[in-house]
Amino acid sequence: MTAREPIDQQQAWRALSKHAEAMREVHLKDLFQEQDGRHECYTRRAAGMMLDLSKQRWRDETLDMLLDLARAADVPSAINRLLSGERVNLSEDRPALHTALRLPADAKLEVDGKDVVPSVHRTLDRMATMVAKFQAGQWRGATGRAITDVVNLGVGGSDLGPLMVTHALADYRPRDVHPVEVHFASTMDGSQLADYLLRLNPETTLFVISSKSFTTIDTLSNARTARDWLFSHLADGNDTNGLVMRQHFIGVSASPEKMSDWGISECNQLEFWEWVGGRYSLWGAIGLPIALAVGMDNFRALLDGAHAMDRHFATAELENNLPVLLALAGIWNVNFLDIRAHSILPYDGRLEYFASYLEQLEMESNGKSVTNEGRSVTYSTCPVLWGQLGPNAQHAFYQLLHQGTQPVECDFIAPIRRYDRVEDEATRKHLKGQHRLTLANCFAQSRVLMLGDDAIEDDGPRPSHKRYRGNQPSTTLLLDRLTPETLGALVALYEHKVFVQATIWDINPFDQWGVELGKKIATQTEQILTSHEGIESLDDSSRGLIEAVWRESDY
Numbered sequence: 001m002t003a004r005e006p007i008d009q010q011q012a013w014r015a016l017s018k019h020a021e022a023m024r025e026v027h028l029k030d031l032f033q034e035q036d037g038r039h040e041c042y043t044r045r046a047a048g049m050m051l052d053l054s055k056q057r058w059r060d061e062t063l064d065m066l067l068d069l070a071r072a073a074d075v076p077s078a079i080n081r082l083l084s085g086e087r088v089n090l091s092e093d094r095p096a097l098h099t100a101l102r103l104p105a106d107a108k109l110e111v112d113g114k115d116v117v118p119s120v121h122r123t124l125d126r127m128a129t130m131v132a133k134f135q136a137g138q139w140r141g142a143t144g145r146a147i148t149d150v151v152n153l154g155v156g157g158s159d160l161g162p163l164m165v166t167h168a169l170a171d172y173r174p175r176d177v178h179p180v181e182v183h184f185a186s187t188m189d190g191s192q193l194a195d196y197l198l199r200l201n202p203e204t205t206l207f208v209i210s211s212k213s214f215t216t217i218d219t220l221s222n223a224r225t226a227r228d229w230l231f232s233h234l235a236d237g238n239d240t241n242g243l244v245m246r247q248h249f250i251g252v253s254a255s256p257e258k259m260s261d262w263g264i265s266e267c268n269q270l271e272f273w274e275w276v277g278g279r280y281s282l283w284g285a286i287g288l289p290i291a292l293a294v295g296m297d298n299f300r301a302l303l304d305g306a307h308a309m310d311r312h313f314a315t316a317e318l319e320n321n322l323p324v325l326l327a328l329a330g331i332w333n334v335n336f337l338d339i340r341a342h343s344i345l346p347y348d349g350r351l352e353y354f355a356s357y358l359e360q361l362e363m364e365s366n367g368k369s370v371t372n373e374g375r376s377v378t379y380s381t382c383p384v385l386w387g388q389l390g391p392n393a394q395h396a397f398y399q400l401l402h403q404g405t406q407p408v409e410c411d412f413i414a415p416i417r418r419y420d421r422v423e424d425e426a427t428r429k430h431l432k433g434q435h436r437l438t439l440a441n442c443f444a445q446s447r448v449l450m451l452g453d454d455a456i457e458d459d460g461p462r463p464s465h466k467r468y469r470g471n472q473p474s475t476t477l478l479l480d481r482l483t484p485e486t487l488g489a490l491v492a493l494y495e496h497k498v499f500v501q502a503t504i505w506d507i508n509p510f511d512q513w514g515v516e517l518g519k520k521i522a523t524q525t526e527q528i529l530t531s532h533e534g535i536e537s538l539d540d541s542s543r544g545l546i547e548a549v550w551r552e553s554d555y
C-alpha cells in the first residue's frame, strides 16, 4: 500500500471542515422543518433492516461531501482488498478474513495461493457433528452420564460474541433435543467460574476453552481451576485424568500445539486461523457455544445473514451502502461536529450484551492514534462508545443525554415485529403490547433528543431545569424481526462500519498493540506481589497499594 496524503489535508476534509462551521449552528428541528420527506430521503434498506439516518445533523450537501471523503480515502478499493483476502492488517502482515467464515461452500477465496473455503466448511461440519452428539445426549462425561452443561471459558472476542449471540437468539433454542445449557465465565478473578462450580455437577459439565492464542492468562487461570475441580471430583488416578480430559474439555484456538500441550485431545480441538481477528471470530469455531445453544441450522442462518450484509457491502454503491453511511455519520459527528461520545441503545431485552460486544469491536479496533504509515494522527478517531438496553438506560443515564453538557450520538436499535411465535394467545397479546410500548419509548426518546422542548405542544413557560435543548443526533435501525439472519447482518453491518471508518482515518482496525504493555506490567507486578521482591522499583502509589495488600492478607 502506498503512503497517502493525510486525510485531514485533503480537499474533501477541508470542505467538510468549512461546511461544519455553518452546520454547528443548525438545530435538528430546523433541518426537519426545511426538508419535507426527510425520513425517506435518509433511509436505506438491506438485509432485513432499515437504517434511518434522518436525525443526523446533516444536509444533502453534507452527505455528498462525506461521500467525496470516502472516495478520497478510496473506500471502494479498500472494501475490495478486505474481501479478497489482501493483507490489510499491516502491522501483523496478514489478511482479516472474518468474511471468509461466512462464505457459502461453493465459493472460493485464496489466501497465499490456497482456497480457504473448504477448511472453513470442514470446521463447520466438525462443529455440526459435535453439536449433534450433544443434542442426542451422546456426549458423555467420565462417569457415563450425558453432558447437560457447557461452560465457555474465554475473554474478549472469545467470550463477548458468543455470549451476545447466545443471549440474543435464546428464542431459537431447539426443543425435542437433549437439553444442554450454555454458560460463560470470563473474569480472571474466577468469580463467575466459582459460582458455576458451586451449582453445576462435575459429572455432567464440559468446558470449552476458547482462546485464539491459547496464552491468555485470564482464560488459562479459569481453565486450570476447572480442570482441578473435575480431577478432584471425577478422577482417581492418571488413567481417569485422561478420560476426564477427553470427555470434559473442548479446545478452540488458532494454536493446535498449545491446545495439545495443555492436554486437549486432538479429536476435541477446533481450529481457526491467524487471519481471523479475536473480536471478529464468532463466525467460526469460537461460535461453538452459539451452535450448542441454538442448533447448527440457526448458526448457519446467522452466517447467511452476515454473508448477505457482506454482499451488500461489496456491491451497493456508496450512497446506498449501509455500513458506509453508518460510518460516515460517525465521522461527521466525531471529526466535524466534535461529538465524541456514542451510545448504543437496543430496545429489545435479547440484545442485552450488544453494547458490550460493540465496545470491544469498535474501541479495540479503532482506538488508535497512529496511521498505517506510523504517523501520529492529527484528528480524532474512535469515540467513547458505551451503552445498555435503552428502556433500562432511560432510568439510568438518559438524564445526561437530555440535559447534560456532553453531545452524544445515539444508535437506537429495535425489531419491528416480536412475539409472533408465542403460542398462548393471551400471553402473546400482552407481550405484543409490551413490545408496542417499547417501540413507543424508542421513538419518543429519539424524538425528544432531536427536538428538545419542541417535542411537546407549548405548555407554557417552564423553569430552566425543566427545559430540553434537543439537537442530539441519532440513528434508528429497525430490524424486521430479530432472527439469526438479521442478527448476523446487524453484526456484520457494524464490523464493516468499523472498517470504513478505519480506512478514512488511515488506521489499522485489526491489531491491538495497546493492550500488550498492560499484560507485561501485570506479569511483573504479580511477581512482586508473590515474591515480595523488587517493590522499590515501583512508583509511590503502586508501592502503597501493594503494601496494603501485604499488610491485610497472606499474599
Ligand code: F6P
Binding pocket: 155, 156, 157, 158, 210, 211, 212, 213, 214, 215, 216, 219, 278, 279, 364, 512, 515
Ligand atoms: O487482550 C486483548 C485480546 O487479545 C483480544 O483482542 C482478544 O479478543 C482477547 O484478548 C482474548 O484473546 P484470546 O482469544 O487469544 O484468548
